[in-house]
Amino acid sequence: MSGINNKKRKTPPNRRRLTSLYVSKAVPGKSRIRTWDTDTPGLVLQVEPSGAKSWYACYRRNGRPRWFRLGSVGGLSLSGAREAVRMLNAKLTLDSSFDPQAEKIASRTAGTVADIVDRYVSGHLEKLKSGEQAEYLLRRFVVPKIGKLVAAEVQPSDIRTLLKTIPSQSIRHQLLANISGLWNWSIRNDLLPSSMNPATGIEQRKPTARERVLSDAELPMFFHAFDGASLIAGRALRIILYTGQRPGEVRQMRWQDLEFGRHQFTDDKSNTYASDGAWWTLQGRPSEDGTWPGTKNGQSHRVWLSKPALRIIEELDEERSTARGSPFVFPGRAGHPFMSLDASMRQICTALDIVKPDKVTPHDLRRTHGTTTTSLGFSRDQMNRIQNHKEGGIG
Known part of the structure; x- marks a missing residue:
């Protein structure tokens, strides 16, 4: 019994002697x-x-x-098209290197990298929800470094040199993917020769989970993305970045633990001064009413709210009337604290087109706060005291 050949057959080319009447009536x-x-x-x-x-x-x-496109039917007659092809065939026969379509592409690729970035943005990225982040990365890192190079002459070595200037592994991964996407789109649209993509074959070491912190370039992207999250989630995530406290503790921040007013301070030279603001007290032990779980290490802790953090709290204070008397600064449903910070961060990463292993968690915001603190010249011990955790890692 013979088998059935399910292989799809190609439709044979439609061939016939063209006439002016056939061309005019072709539908x-x-x-x-x-x-x-x-x-x-x-x-x-x-x-x-x-x-x-x-x-x-x-x-x-x-x-x-x-x-190779000769022209439109309205601008070129059948006899003119036949004559053009005969002349073209003669040149192709006499000169094996003659390739009019390649020359046409080459004339288009005389532009710079900055030129094809502009066309990529207007012709592709503006149609995508995640296009804003891709455009930001290309204009922030690619255009300033290699934007003046002729796009068709960019080599893998140029891309490797560019990537070496970026300290964040996560940004390097995202940028390499966007550079590859830029070239692939340009090739598909005949803006670049099909034989080259300088990002092909370049590998980057994947960051480990403990290395995941937001870079200086990522921070503004995430702050902008927080505005797209729910009002509660976006504000809570900002507070984690501003204070460096654990996501679970921020999520369960209570109004009764905030002390607003004018407070006295004494500096290391015994000078006393006053400042308006608020302390947030995190009790080491769980509360009797069950609304506060206690700190992770069981040690009580106080956090002075910076002005950006204080503005968020004051905004929420003005909206407390809509929270139905919730004891929580970031209220959720049925009297509980807000529960969906992880889900909110996953949605933000999806919107920014960030995938594993580069996805960011709420805890990575705390890690970013700690890394930034030490980079500003503070000791690790000072950072540990600010974040209320024991030596050995950001927990």
């Missing part, structure tokens, strides 16, 4: 229609679904078919 279909002229080898009439009709010369170079 569009649901997809592009091509008709090969049997009178002049290589001449093709192409009819788009929109009804647009064009003349093409089809020839082969390096074992691959090439399609």
Whole structure:
């Protein structure tokens, strides 16, 4: 019993001797229609679904078919198209290096990297929800470094040199993917030769979980993305960054633990001064009413709220009337604290087109606070005291 061949057969080319009457009456279909002229080898009439009709010369170079547009049917007659293809065929026969389509592409690629970034943004990224982040990365890191280079002449070594200037592994991973996407789109749209993508084959070491902190370039992107989250989630995530406290403790911040007013301070030289603001007290032990779980290490702790953090708390204080008397600064449902910081951060990463292993968790915001604190010249011991955790890692 013979088997059934399920392999899809290619539709044979539509060939016929073209006439002016046939060309004028050719009607569009649901997809592009091509008709090969049997009178002049290589001449093709192409009819788009929109009804647009064009003349093409089809020839082969390096074992691959090439399609060279001669012009529109309205601007070039059948006899003129036949004559153009005959002349083209003669040149192709006499000169094996002659490739008019490649020359056409080369004339388009005389532009710089900055030029193709502009076209990529307007022709592709502006249509994507995640396009804003990709545009930011390309304009922030690629254009200033290699924007003036001729795009068709960029080499893998140029991309490697560019990536070495970026300290964040996460940014390097994202940027490499966006550079590859830029070149692939440009190749598909005949802006660059199909044989080159300088990002191909370049590998980057993946960051470990403990290394995941937001870079200086990522911070503004995430602050902007927080505005797209819910009002409660966006504000809570900002407080984690501003204070460096554990996400669970921020989530369960209570109004009764905030002390607003004018407070006295004494500096290391015994000078006393006053400042308006608020202390947040985190009790080491759980509260009797169950609304506070106690700190992770069981040690009571106080946090002075910076001005950006205080503004968020004051905004929430003005909205307390809508929280139905909740004891929590970040209220959730049925009298509970807000429960979905992890889910909110996953949604933010999705919106920013950040995937594993580069996804960011609420705890990574705390880690970012700690890394930033030490980078500003504070000791690790001072950072540990600010974040209320024991030596050995940010927990």
